[in-house]
Amino acid sequence: AQKVTQAQTEISVVEKEDVTLDCVYETRDTTYYLFWYKQPPSGELVFLIRRNSFDEQNEISGRYSWNFQKSTSSFNFTITASQVVDSAVYFCALSEDIYSNYQLIWGAGTKLIIKP
Amino acid sequence: AAGVIQSPRHLIKEKRETATLKCYPIPRHDTVYWYQQGPGQDPQFLISFYEKMQSDKGSIPDRFSAQQFSDYHSELNMSSLELGDSALYFCASSLGGPRRETQYFGPGTRLLVL
Numbered sequence: 001a002q003k004v005t006q007a008q009t010e011i012s013v014v015e016k017e018d019v020t021l022d023c024v025y026e027t028r029d030t031t032y033y034l035f036w037y038k039q040p041p042s043g044e045l046v047f048l049i050r051r052n053s054f055d056e057q058n059e060i061s062g063r064y065s066w067n068f069q070k071s072t073s074s075f076n077f078t079i080t081a082s083q084v085v086d087s088a089v090y091f092c093a094l095s096e097d098i099y100s101n102y103q104l105i106w107g108a109g110t111k112l113i114i115k116p
Numbered sequence: 117a118a119g120v121i122q123s124p125r126h127l128i129k130e131k132r133e134t135a136t137l138k139c140y141p142i143p144r145h146d147t148v149y150w151y152q153q154g155p156g157q158d159p160q161f162l163i164s165f166y167e168k169m170q171s172d173k174g175s176i177p178d179r180f181s182a183q184q185f186s187d188y189h190s191e192l193n194m195s196s197l198e199l200g201d202s203a204l205y206f207c208a209s210s211l212g213g214p215r216r217e218t219q220y221f222g223p224g225t226r227l228l229v230l
Contacts, residue, residue: 035218043224044221044222044223044224045159045221046221047219050218103161103172104159104219106158106159107158108158109158
């Protein structure tokens with residue numbers, strides 16, 4: 001069973017639009033961590049954020065914001081006023097305590113295309 | 117801030133050849149992870165090391181081996197290369213063991229097997 005689901009395979013928006021990338025996870029652990037990584041066309045994997053299961057506060061970092069909702073097992077990522085440089089594949093990942101010994105469980109990724 | 121360093125960045129090999137990929141973790145990081153990422157796929161965990169000991173094993177083929185050295189750098193040795201080994205290989209590092217700490221990734225080594 002897929003533990004991390006990123007249902008949006010590809011999203012295409014015009015620059016300056018807001019865009020939300022969805023991530024739904026599944027776990028039986030009470031202690032777990034959620035991550036977002038960005039992979040631009042150049043290929044590197046860039047860490048964006050880590051959230052632990054006990055902290056449901058939303059986070060904002062510049063144009064990026066994250067909405068963590070345990071009730072719906074979701075950890076969505078919103079880019080406000082998107083820019084062409086935001087074009088990348090974005091991965092959501094889950095790290096569990098008991099069931100996966102903190103190995104990263106990856107979603108399939110969402111390819112975000114920002115058109116000028 | 118210093119990041120994870122991987123070398124080489126690109127590598128072309130023939131089938132049945134061997135390859136060695138190197139990874140230098142972020143200074144003070146004691147845990148190293150290796151991943152393989154095929155085109156259009158998410159990274160697949162291969163193996164990890166903590167304090168020079170193997171800590172976890174994923175889907176690493178028997179033809180591959182890895183180790184972590186006293187200075188915490190790691191090497192992934194790949195033998196009898198197959199066409200299917202063509203992929204992007206990432207190294208990541210973290211501090212304090214493969215627990216809940218954030219893994220920071222290197223730029224990757226792009227391996228092409230012809």
